[in-house]
Amino acid sequence: MYNFEYKNPVKIIFGKGTIPNVANEIPKNKKVLMTYGGGSIKQTGVYDQVKNALKDVELLEFGGIEPNPHYETCMKAVELAKREKVDFLLSVGGGSVLDGTKFIAAAIMFEGNDPWDILDKPATSPVNAAIPLGAVLTLPATGSEMNGTGVITRAATLEKKAFASPLVMPQFSILDPECVFTLPDRQVANGVVDAFVHVMEQYLTFNVNAPLQDRLAESILTTLIEEGPKVLANRTDYEAAANFMWCATLALNGLIAAGVPQDWGTHLIGHELTAFHGIDHARTLAIVLPGMMSLKRENKKEKILQYGERIWGITEGTDDEKINAAIAKTVGFFESLGLPTTLPEYDVPEETIGKISLRFKESGLKLGEQRDIDFQMVEAILKDRL
Amino acid sequence: MYNFEYKNPVKIIFGKGTIPNVANEIPKNKKVLMTYGGGSIKQTGVYDQVKNALKDVELLEFGGIEPNPHYETCMKAVELAKREKVDFLLSVGGGSVLDGTKFIAAAIMFEGNDPWDILDKPATSPVNAAIPLGAVLTLPATGSEMNGTGVITRAATLEKKAFASPLVMPQFSILDPECVFTLPDRQVANGVVDAFVHVMEQYLTFNVNAPLQDRLAESILTTLIEEGPKVLANRTDYEAAANFMWCATLALNGLIAAGVPQDWGTHLIGHELTAFHGIDHARTLAIVLPGMMSLKRENKKEKILQYGERIWGITEGTDDEKINAAIAKTVGFFESLGLPTTLPEYDVPEETIGKISLRFKESGLKLGEQRDIDFQMVEAILKDRL
DSSP states (O other): OOOEEEEEEEEEEESTTOGGGHHHHSOTTOEEEEEOSSSHHHHHSHHHHHHHHTTTSEEEEEOOOOSSOBHHHHHHHHHHHHHTTOOEEEEEESHHHHHHHHHHHHHHTOOSSOTTHHHHOTTTSOOOOOOOEEEEEOSOSSOGGGSSEEEEEETTTTEEEEEEOGGGSOSEEEEOGGGGGGOOHHHHHHHHHHHHHHHHHHHSSOOOSOHHHHHHHHHHHHHHHHHHHHHHHOTTOHHHHHHHHHHHHHTTSSTTTTTSOOOOHHHHHHHHHHHHHOOOHHHHHHHHHHHHHHHTTTTTHHHHHHHHHHHHOOOOSOHHHHHHHHHHHHHHHHHHTTOOOSSGGGTOOTHHHHHHHHHHHHHOOOBTTTTOBOHHHHHHHHHTTO | OOOEEEEEEEEEEESTTOGGGHHHHSOTTOEEEEEOSSSHHHHHSHHHHHHHHTTTSEEEEEOOOOSSOBHHHHHHHHHHHHHTTOOEEEEEESHHHHHHHHHHHHHHTOOSSOTTHHHHOTTTSOOOOOOOEEEEEOSOSSOGGGSSEEEEEETTTTEEEEEEOGGGSOSEEEEOGGGGGGOOHHHHHHHHHHHHHHHHHHHSSOOOSOHHHHHHHHHHHHHHHHHHHHHHHOTTOHHHHHHHHHHHHHTTSSTTTTTSOOOOHHHHHHHHHHHHHOOOHHHHHHHHHHHHHHHTTTTTHHHHHHHHHHHHOOOOSOHHHHHHHHHHHHHHHHHHTTOOOSSGGGTOOHHHHHHHHHHHHHHOOOBTTTTOBOHHHHHHHHHTTO
């Protein structure tokens, strides 16, 4: 096991009927900006629940934060918040709204010239301050509700970048699994795959003798495989929704990453597919992960074999056959949820592979837990998905 | 799953060579009281490591906190800390030193007449304030390093009581697995069993459809069964020590308890065995748990069968046979570590059972996840261990 530090002070308030608790969690005398997305919270009643709970709070609103939240949109909220001297942000929505809100919280306090530097030049422009924020989560998927990470897209340049700081961890996150009841199939399926691949990025690396972390990761994978389809089949199965929701949170709250190597190559390649073609984040992961497993089968051999055996019961055949079977099971799981896993199924032309590969060539960025995935390997991984 | 709230802001600093980091974690300009136990930290070098790291800090010392820390001892530290206007406590030792330090932190700020009320009358004398504390943990076992709970014994009256408050959670806990290298067999074995039974108290209850929590609990149990004996066999196996240490922390940091019922009957009965006969805490758990499993086999049936199958591979026989096999496996594991599991092996006379039962009769306290274990059931559980 590696040495590690772990601290996660986010307060989770979990369960049926917990949204009105938001009134107890926002500190007194704050001017609050409530951020949300395309307005689905108005149809589902979550908007009214929050507004009713906060009727004694000075509350502004900023709607329209899109999936893969845009830098340009967030900067409008920053302008509003600065003008109105907002001192608390409340994200009401899914991971995209929350990621956007985290960026807004940091950008409001940013002292440099261009807040894009938070994303583009994290080494020289770290987050030194952020206004506090809380979350009402309506969509289990990204795990953003219990971490200090956000991913932002610059529409003008088709760039999608992540940033991280403990200063943008929510003060609290309210998770009411009944929010799942009104989600469309596509968002449920995406959420299951997103959480699944988050776990895989922290688990499917190389062995550092951390059997507890391995088993915690496998616990989340197995539960997602078990509960995800239940949610998809019966949207008002509260227990399944609750189990899915808690899986998505624990998939990315730092716990299973403590003391082990992490990959995140699948995410970084996937981000480019979103940037170029607007493909849903989770769907990009469903495309890339099988290629990553296939092309990095030597480096990840021990863990892929363990994954195959413990998660899918694969014990027969040569190592290569077992790895192929583990990949096939993974693909089969994603497809069973309705997510295609190859590029042509998303109408991505082959030339996109060259464009993405070129970006990694130009940046010189090497991916993966061993930082050995160069632009040529990125190309090979994506060609595997044609 | 039940509704729940979960917040755990303790900063964990984990790994080889991390003890000197204590210098970065104690806030500036604090007057620190370093608490410790019987002095083993002086033999192991931990004392010198801490003293060297803190040579620029105003540092007082209070040694002699015993296993099952005494109220009487802690109150001497309270007196010293108040007189010297100490404003930070640093626990250097195992769970007993840390539990004592948590109580000292709360008792210093207690505004009532008698700080014993923190333990004896928690409903009317809750912890409203505590001075901040940190920990250097030298013995994996109790999980105290990442929670807000402490257990204190009043020597004068042979009473052992627990208290809990987020205000006594450590600001940080430093966990260097190399501390395990110098532990005697007895403390390692006790630590493994202590952590194991902590998990069982939160897992072996009744089913509330929380499959992720179940699997997280099983992950810790399986890893303790795997790594515990390795540590016992080879004290300088760093990886095994690290895995054991992280298991003990996660066994009682609130995570596996989130959203599920909890028992703690084994602990409350075990505390009486310590109070009357000074038996090591973990050994009292090794005695009581098999009786609890046997006598509460109906209420816990579904979970005992799941435990038997997933942890020990028990799939053959009637339910009763499978439950008996699961109990036998548990007893066998404890005994393999060197912990006897029956009362006569600890020279506890049968009359003690009557005395303990009488205490529960007089207090009217009902134990267990369904609060249905009365004094007669306590008697039956203990008679099972004759």
